[in-house]
Amino acid sequence: MEMEKQKSSRIVLVPCPFQGHINPMFELASLLYSKGFSITFAHSQFNFPNPSNHPCFSFLPIPHDLSQFQASSSNFIALLLALNDNIAMPLREILVHQQQQNDEILCIIYDSIMYKVAEVANNLKLPSIILETSSASLFWTYAAFNRLESEGYFPLKDSIAEDFVPGLDPLRFKDLPIFNFPNVDDLLHLIKTTSDIRTSSAIIWNTTECLEQPILEKLKQHYQIPCFPVGPMHKYIKNIISPTSLTTEDRNCIMWLDKQVAKSVLYVSIGSLASITEREVTEIAWGLVNSNQHFLWVIRSGSITGRESKSVFHEKSLKEAIEKRGYIVEWAPQKEVLGHFAIGGFWSHCGWNSTLESICEGVPLICRPCFGDQKMNSRYVSYVWKVGIVLENELERGEIERVVRKLMVSEEGQEIRQRAMDLKLEIEKSVAENGSSYKCLDDLVKFLLSL
Ligand code: UDX
Secondary structure (H helix, E strand, O other), rough: HHHHHHHHOOEEOOOOOOHHHHHHHHHHHHHHOOOOOOEEEEEOOOOOOOHOOOOOEEEEEEOOOOOHHHHOOHHHHHHHHHHHHHHHHHHHHHHHHHHHHOOOEEEEEEEOOOOOOHHHHOOOOEEEEEOOOHEEEEEEHHHHHHHHHHHOOOOOOOOOOOOOOOOOOEEEEEHOOOOOOHHHHHHHHHHHHHHOOOOOOOOEEOOOHHHHHHHHHHHHHHHHHOEEEOHHHHOOOOOOOOOOOHHHOOHHHHHHHHHOOOOOOOOOOOOOOOOOOOOHHHHHHHHHHOOOOOOEEEOOOOOOOOOOOOOOOOOHHHHHHHHHHEEEEOOOOOHHOOOOOOOEEEOOOHHHHHHHHHHHHOOOEEOOOOOOOHHHHHHHHHOOOOOEEEOOOOOOHHHHHHHHHHHHHHHHHHHHHHHHHHHHHHHHHHOOOOHHHHHHHHHHHHHHHHH
């Protein structure tokens, strides 16, 4: 009887159309579908997923024009602001059309960055729920920005970079997303708009209590709406081959990993958006080679600033050394890679998904954050959970060699690995029956059925 009621309950999901945001929204969709809800994605035309990869879900494209931004996605924040401005009207129209077809909508769940969706939902008298795809700490930091501004901290000065941010311990000013950010006014606008939850009736978090309990408590007090930390969501999903990848996964690297010794390979990836210079790539390559460790390296097309060509390395000796110890792909099946017995460490930009995926497998990290929440995540990895080492300052081959060896083969690295394994077990408990995230997922289902 209850199942019957759930099946007729359609939830519309509105993701932010970038890889690091699409993945958690699809994970949530799979979870809710497994609980009996019907799922429709209202998805920007930009990075539109292939519906045939997701036969259980329906898809509604949101038409809009962002052509002036697609040429220069370097101005990412302006792109996100324009995306919000452009989707509100067409989203409203397709939802009205949907309702006219007698397809009842139970509620709309949207990525916190897609803040305009709350207005559309409210206008249509539909309940809306936020999915926060980054950490709870990031949201708590955003919530503190008005206070920090009124206390006169903005614009942030280099002289206070190392100081702790009042009320946001253990973060330092240099860990904040706005520190040294070029278009800070646009970013501040996005942050303030995102942290204003408007008429939304609940927040879902892709995090768990054993990682962020104190912050989650503060957020519940602050926002006074139901909060559901149900993460890490990918841990519930049995099939780890991701149909949500926007780039084709090169699975040959798994065969290469199969031939390596347990915990001997460093996995290197900077996610789907970050980029580095050609000089930095060369320093990383020499540092990896000189460390004498094996490595699997994702060099995404377009991830080296100013270089489109596939031939990255020109020095013959470097090329030969890489072939001996390393394996390079354009895109890896990351979750499967991190769960492989051969992986002993992850050099990461510390996007929230990569961070979660690594600690879920007990893989310790070398943190090399680039922008946004990555510096905060890196701080939590190294200073709070103590499952990684930060690689600071300009990239230089000698320092890279030292840090790689420290993580992969030193006694200190072994201690970090042990803590990562302990944290993995804590996370496994939280998603197992009666664990905190498992119970929150049950509560979320009850909440949705009560709407
Ligand atoms: C962006 C932001 O940069 C990040 O800071 C924020 O937390 C989320 O949005 P991105 O930089 O792509 O995301 O990083 P991340 O959050 O780590 O997400 C990348 C996703 O792509 C992960 O789920 C990862 O498994 C996947 N991936 C990455 C692959 O499947 N293969 C790869 O080769 C690299």
